[in-house]
Amino acid sequence: MEIEEFVEKYYVERQHTNSLKWDLLEERFGQADLLPLWVADMDFKVSQAITKILKDRILHGVYGYTFAGKSYYQAYNNWMETYFSFPIKEEWVRFSTGVVQAIYHLLYTFTDENDSVIIQTPVYYPFSDAVKDTNRRLVNVDLVNNDGYFTIDFERFEQAIIDQSVKLYIHCSPHNPVGRVWTEEEQANLFAICQKHNVLIISDEIHQDFTFEREHIPAANVSEGVHRPRVITVNSASKSFNIAGLTHCNIVITDDELRQKYDDFANSMIKTEANIMGLFATEAAYVDGMDWIDSLKNVIFNNYEIVRDYFTKFAPEITVSPLEGTYLVFVDLRKVVKSDEMVEFIQEKCGLAVDYGEWFGEGYEGFIRLNLATKPENIEKAVQTIVEQLG
Ligand SMILES: Cc1ncc(COP(=O)(O)O)c(C=O)c1O
Structure with missing residues (x-):
């Protein structure tokens, strides 16, 4: 159009x-x-597909407890496989009311108080809020500003991990606010450093659908997927399809042990069901958006x-x-x-x-x-x- x-x-x-x-x-x-x-x-x-599905639910008139049906997982899997070569198994997926909320929960699950968490600034500010609010220690490493084009300082990233005994890295891919779509090589270098120092990766890929220069490569696929077990991917249709108010997002944990750890946390802390409108709108978005x-x-x-x-x-x-x-x-x-x-x-x-x-x-x-x-x-x-x- x-x-x-x-x-x-x-x-x-x-x-x-x-x-x-x-x-x-x-x-x-x-x-x-x-x-x-x-x-x-x-x-x-x-x-129009999202409007239609929501309208149908509105006219149905009942908004009781709900669940993600097979068609939800199929649509999500198709989307991820077709556009990002990252097929998603149903059992890997958990839901949250938003990516920011998910990051808080993942920090509680996978780090302890006073553990160090690294981010690359400038970056979406709820990352640093989440680290501070959960009483973790914030480690900032600045991206390098080359006349407006921001790149990664791998040496400083690694040194900070060593110096501060960093446990977890929050990756923003594509990166808000600097607009970078990280290359395979950049991510391979970053994640090799994380692997060397046993740093877990939360990859916030909420902007995955908006790329112009090159294709988005999910962190889970970098270096032929070698880092996948230690990557937790968080994404949603909320940014791309303008449904943030419907408060629904996906958390993808491929590793059984990590997923069990998250489930243990969730069982003790998170008692919300999924939002019926968020689920249906997301499915409609992923079917043919x-x-x-x-x-x-x-x-x-x-x-x-x-x-x-x-x-x-x-x-x-x-x-x-x-x-x-x-x-x-x-x-x-x-x-x-x-x-x-x-x-x-x-x-x-x-x-x-x-x-x-x-x-x-x-x-x-x-x-x-x-x-x-x-x-x-x-x-x-x-x-x-x-x-x-x-x-
Ligand atoms: C990188 C990034 N993550 C998360 C969010 C917010 O996600 P949610 O509304 O699902 O918490 C935004 C919103 O701008 C964002 O840019």
């Missing part, structure tokens, strides 16, 4: 719909009249090009990280706005709500993350205003 056609068909005005992104601006930013390009959900309606994603990817990449090209032309001192994956773009404003004036510039002068760089790790003041999952008009307005306000 063409970009204009997709936007016409799926874009929705979300004010006054209990949207966190649009309706909590006053609470989160102290100002209600901002154009929200922050939290990662989309301003687009879900695919790729056409919808492909059309949406055109919209997202076009929005990225608007940001990149506008700044290249009118404010070349701004660095835009290349968008290999996700629908979030990391922008470096350090050469044009002083860090301590950033909030005033972005909110008061430009009227925007964004994620600020320092939320993703210490030292990233001066960066912002823009959410591209909206109509091009909003993105044009944002970049034009930024350039105008720079004067």
Whole structure:
């Protein structure tokens, strides 16, 4: 589908719909009249297949306890096998109400208090919150910033693991906010280090379906799957299909012993059943959602090009990280706005709500993350205003 056609068909005005992104601006930013390009959900309606399945359930009129049927596992397995060459056995799968919640539970299961957990910053901030909130020790290693293109510092990663006796690594793949889709080689090097030092891997692959530059390689498949037993994959349809409010995600644990350990934890701590709408919407997404994603990817990449090209032309001192994956773009404003004036510039002068760089790790003041999952008009307005306000 063409970009204009997709936007016409799926874009929705979300004010006054209990949207966190649009309706909590006053609470989160102290100002209600901002154009929200922050939290990662989309301003687009879900695919018709998802609408249909949910509508059918609504009309059925009973929302009692439920379970994932064979067709759920089949759809999930097909999706993972077809697009990521990672067939999923039903017995490997557990559910959670969200990837963030799953990470908390996995930290409780597989680490003890004061154990060290490593992350690569800048990274999705609930990773560091989860480590701190569970009383684990946070070990940050910065990615290397090569003029906006972020890469891994393997030496520092390994040294930090040795120095801090790290037990677990939280991998973000594709990586929010820097937009990288990790190569096979990068992941092979990372995981070889983890293996050498017996570090368990939680791989957050929630952005797996949004890649532009190269294909996403699941951590479980790296180096012909040699690390699979020590990789716990967490993914969901929530980001890709805009169903985060339905609170459902998959946890894939292929190793029997680790899975037993997780089940023991879950039996003592987690007593929620799956969300009926989340299950059904996820199944519908995985049955035949790729056409919808492909059309949406055109919209997202076009929005990225608007940001990149506008700044290249009118404010070349701004660095835009290349968008290999996700629908979030990391922008470096350090050469044009002083860090301590950033909030005033972005909110008061430009009227925007964004994620600020320092939320993703210490030292990233001066960066912002823009959410591209909206109509091009909003993105044009944002970049034009930024350039105008720079004067
Ligand atoms: C890397 C990453 N993980 C997890 C999440 C949130 O997942 P959930 O809503 O399932 O907790 C996000 C949301 O932006 C994300 O970017």
